Amino acid sequence: MTAALKITGLTFAYPDGRQALHGVDLTLAPGERVALLGPNGAGKTTLVLHLNGILHGGEGRVEIGGLTVTPGDRKAITEIRRRVGVVFQDPDDQLFMPTVAEDVAFGPANLGVRGDELDNRVTEALTAVGMLEHRDQIPHHLSFGQRRRVAVATVLAMRPEILVLDEPSSNLDPASRRELAEIIESLPVTVLMVTHDLPYALELCPRSVILDAGRIVADAPTGELLADRDLMAAHRLELPFGFDPATVRRGVA
Numbered sequence: 416m417t418a419a420l421k422i423t424g425l426t427f428a429y430p431d432g433r434q435a436l437h438g439v440d441l442t443l444a445p446g447e448r449v450a451l452l453g454p455n456g457a458g459k460t461t462l463v464l465h466l467n468g469i470l471h472g473g474e475g476r477v478e479i480g481g482l483t484v485t486p487g488d489r490k491a492i493t494e495i496r497r498r499v500g501v502v503f504q505d506p507d508d509q510l511f512m513p514t515v516a517e518d519v520a521f522g523p524a525n526l527g528v529r530g531d532e533l534d535n536r537v538t539e540a541l542t543a544v545g546m547l548e549h550r551d552q553i554p555h556h557l558s559f560g561q562r563r564r565v566a567v568a569t570v571l572a573m574r575p576e577i578l579v580l581d582e583p584s585s586n587l588d589p590a591s592r593r594e595l596a597e598i599i600e601s602l603p604v605t606v607l608m609v610t611h612d613l614p615y616a617l618e619l620c621p622r623s624v625i626l627d628a629g630r631i632v633a634d635a636p637t638g639e640l641l642a643d644r645d646l647m648a649a650h651r652l653e654l655p656f657g658f659d660p661a662t663v664r665r666g667v668a
């Protein structure tokens with residue numbers, strides 16, 4: 416089976432010489448949900464920005480569904496950006512049109528989707544995130560949690576194969592956090608979730624990877640990783656006070 420994502424030997428230094436990734440290997444099977452954990456400055460964002468070719472120029476290779484991310488090849492990059500949907504931490508980075516529906520239509524319209532097909536995509540994506548009734552509203556009049564859902568919809572409308580979520584639970588109240596978890600679980604896509612919210616990783620991602628100082632230092636079932644206190648402490652990962660991964664059932668965290 417072709418991997419949804421295959422990263423091989425990815426090494427990258429910023430122009431100022433800071434080495435952010437050192438030979439990262441990571442493979443995700445189609446439909447897997449994997450959490451990318453790690454302390455501040457570990458290289459998580461740097462890794463994510465390689466998945467759709469925003470950052471490049473180092474060594475190694477990134478393949479999405481068997482297609483290599485080749486920054487110089489416009490056609491390949493357009494297809495890669497259709498396949499990889501990145502939801503950034505701040506929804507306001509992704510919402511800039513006068514209405515919710517126009518924001519969601521923006522990406523597919525750019526790919527040449529028109530008419531009924533475009534309307535269907537907008538309806539489908541807004542329904543998936545429970546925001547259809549807000550389609551004619553001004554995005555900036557929505558709450559933060561609603562804006563995050565719309566940001567997810569803008570990416571879903573592209574019908575991505577991989578959804579990359581950067582800190583999806585940040586700034587959400589408990590109900591919005593749970594509702595977003597239900598939405599993510601219901602999506603038939605491969606998910607890579609960057610998060611510092613370890614209970615959320617446990618709830619949503621059967622597998623987690625720890626990145627530290629640009630290297631993958633652990634890759635295992637999330638429950639096992641979170642229960643390994645020495646490993647967690649070594650990589651500055653702290654569970655909330657009183658949280659015991661061994662006693663938490665999925666969906667109850």
Ligand SMILES: Nc1ncnc2c1ncn2[C@@H]1O[C@H](COP(=O)(O)OP(=O)(O)OP(=O)(O)O)[C@@H](O)[C@H]1O
Nearest residue numbers: 429431433435453454455456457458459460461462
């Ligand atoms: N534009 C840049 N120029 C130079 N160095 C950078 C740049 N962006 C990030 N870095 C450095 O690269 C390393 C990895 O940073 P990155 O943002 O990928 O980490 P992160 O794991 O996403 O951290 P956080 O959890 O704080 O978001 C850090 O040492 C950071 O200082």
